[in-house]
Amino acid sequence: MNQMKFMRKSPQFIYQSLPAVTGLIVAGIINVTGGNALQTFMGLTTTTMGGYASTALVNSRRSMAIQETGRLQDEISKLQRALKIKGELDYLQQQRELLTGKVNSLKTEEEDLERRIIAIKRENYNLEDLETRIEKSKALKMEINELIGELNTIKEQIKEREDQKDNLSLVSSQFLQKQAELDDLKQYIDKLSKSKENLEITKVNYEALNQKYTILENEQNKILNEIEILNNTKKVIQDKINENEKYEIKLNNIKEEFEQKQNELANLNDKLENLNQQTAELEIFRSSYDVLKSEYDTLENQQETLALEIPRLQSERDRILQEIQTIETKAQQVDILRRELDELEAKFRIKRNDLGSLKRKIEYLETEKANLENEIKWREIEIQTKEGKIKELQKEIKTLKEDLEEIKNSVDYAFQALKIPVEVKAKQMRYFANESDFLNQFKDYLKAKGLTFSDRVINAFHTSLKVQDISALVILAGISGTGKSELPQAYGEFIGAPLVMLPVQPRWDSPQDLQGFFNYIEKKYKPTELMRYLYQHQKQDDLKNRMVLVLLDEMNLARVEYYFSDFLSKLESRRNKPTFLEIEAGSLKLLDEDKRVKIPDQFLFVGTMNEDETTQSLSDKVLDRANVLTFGKPPELRLRGVKQTVEIPKEYLSWETFISWCQQPQEGSSVSDSVKDYVNRVNHIMEALGRPFAHRVYQAIAKYVVNYPNALQNDNIRKAAIADQFGQKLLPKLRGLMVEDSNVKPQLDELKKIIDELGDESLKQAFEVARNGQYGQFQWKGMVYQETTND
Secondary structure, eight states: OHHHHHHTSOHHHHHHHHHHHHHHHHHHHHHHTTOOHHHHHHHHHHHHHHHHHHHHHHHHHHHHHHHHHHHHHHHHHHHHHHHTHHHHHHHHHHHHHHHHHHHHHHHHHHHHHHHHHHHHHHHTOOHHHHHHHHHHHHHHHHHHHHHHHHHHHHHHHHHHHHHHHHHHHHHHHHHHHHHHHHHHHHHHHHHHHHHHHHHHHHHHHHHHHHHHHHHHHHHHHHHHHHHHHHHHHHHHHHHHHHHHHHHHHHHHHHHHHHHHHHHHHHHHHHHHHHHHHHHHHHHHHHHHHHHHHHHHHHTGGGHHHHHTHHHHHHHHHHHHHHHHHHHHHHHHHHHHHHHHHHHHHHHHHHHHHHHHHHHHHHHHHHHHHHHHHHHHHHHHHHHHHHHHHHHHHHHHHHHHHHHHHHHHHHHHHHTTTTTOOOOOOOOEEEOOSSHHHHHHHHHHHHHHTTOOOOHHHHHHHHHHHHTTTTSOEEEEEESTTSSTTHHHHHHHHHHTOOEEEEEOOTTOOSTHHHHEEEETTTTEEEEOHHHHHHHHHTTOGGGTTOOEEEEEETGGGSOHHHHHHHHHHHHHGGGTSOOEEEOOOTTOOOOHHHHEEEOOTTEEEEEEEEOSTTOOOOOHHHHHTEEEEEEOOOSSOOOOOOOOOOOOOSEEEOHHHHHHTOOOOOTTOHHHHHHHHHHHHHHHHHHHTTOOOOHHHHHHHHHHHHHSTTTTTOHHHHHHHHHHHIIIIIGGGGTTOBTTSTTTHHHHHHHHHHHHHHTOHHHHHHHHHHHTOGGGBOOOOOOBOOSOOOO
């Protein structure tokens, strides 16, 4: 099962695991060939580190190639934009020809009027008619002068475009050169891809070789175990052979003793036969004795004569009986020896059979031993070959280790600016009874600092920060000196959030200006404060669960779409999935955890805008994803309030507390239905004006309203929140409409009725100002909140 799971791993996982497997195999080879524990560990470490270094080198080259491709494509895009100059030059030349014709026509009319004036003076025509014609002539002259001015302007533009056209050939040659570089780079990428395929094939061969080596190693261990078992068996057999030899010696001794006993038995048999004869004779003697006894009575008289013979015969009888008993005892001993001899012969036959089996087994084992010795010799040759390869690998490992050390030192040097810790001043967590308590204390904090903002502005700013998952940016726009920068700074101080101040420069034209870039000359990464805070937020423990406030000051000094568009899209995607930024590392290799920097939900983004001739306007893409609060001319000018000595809070508002105040709109609730009714009615009007919107705008408006303080409890406050979103998201889409157009004016009248229903004076005034814009266009200047207090 584990093997199947391994086979289902991605090729990237196998590719990354290859150095570790190589390290384990090298360590195993060193261990098998008799290396000690230190040599085994060094082989494992150097092989693994070298493998990872080589893998890092390949990935670094591939990453560099991809980055170079992206850079060339950006340059090609810029060159393509430069090529559009030719179309603009043709258009300006056409305008010059039209204006030249118009000027010539007006000059002809002027000359005709002058001739008429001269004729009138001669003929004394009516003076009033003459004065009228003179005024008409003056008007024509003024118009001619204006057209001549426009013609001169166009001529200057044509001259500038002609200069650009002269440089167009150089740009075209650069474009062709970059295109050639791009083709070379594509060929290099294809070469890298083929190298990767060869590496994959090598990896597969290596895995097969590793599997074969593992099988052979297991077989070798098995054979060694069998050899050890056979040696032990051989030893046992040798012991048995020695024991059998002892038994054979003993058996020979027993045979000799048996033969001796057989000789003794033969002698005893001879004696027994003699004894039997003697016994027979004795029986005869007994019978004779009986006869004699019978005759004894008759021969009693001969007793005295035979008395001397009787003792001798009795002693002879006793001797014979004693010999008979001795013979019987020896016969019993012979029977015992015969039984022992039979047993020894049986044992001898068994031992002889065992000896034959052992001899056959010894012959088989000797054959196996010869085979194993041949196998061991072959293995030793293979091990010597692999030892040669190991030495070559050790040389490569040493080289790669040196390269890895150099790369490590280069990475530490290149990213030292990114790893500077963030200073955190607020150390303790701060608690509030509820959201209303938080807002009341924040308003008191602003007054203590001598800052004056209406409750409407404070509530709108606070609510816009709460809904940053869908409206990812809060923009404070208006004239200079209205406190646009001081409000977010005071808010960050009050909640104990570190402040990242980013003054936008007019030269900003790419995401690198916001995030930082890699200096290829110095071999160092130059992070912005934003990137350093993002990087440290996932490294520093004291930044966990903490909010960070990012302030883009005067963000429209440069085109927002150039440097912030991609980043804004990533901010919006935070609500669906974790979002990351990629650190540009040049040719250096970084770990994924260091290369990918997460954009946490805890980062709140605020931008300020000054509206004057030096700034750029915002596109609909930015407006749809932002809440814009307008700071207009105050009703009356006044001095700043008395600034008290206010200590910056040493406590911070936790992210959990802040997010607990955020609510989601519920489908079918009275608040959601009310918002949906207003938004649908306005969307019908905007569709008729050619400016419709979709789900995201409606969802953003609904979430803003349900999160506005006390909007769920108070109908007037809810309408004020809806009015905020009308001014922040919907009415800016109508910029540029001709208000007196027959298709536009009725729709604007219908829109005015809906605005009147909301009853918000700030929205009414802003709408009227926009309708009365210059040149008959709808010019939205933003809502300026009146100095009122929401209780």
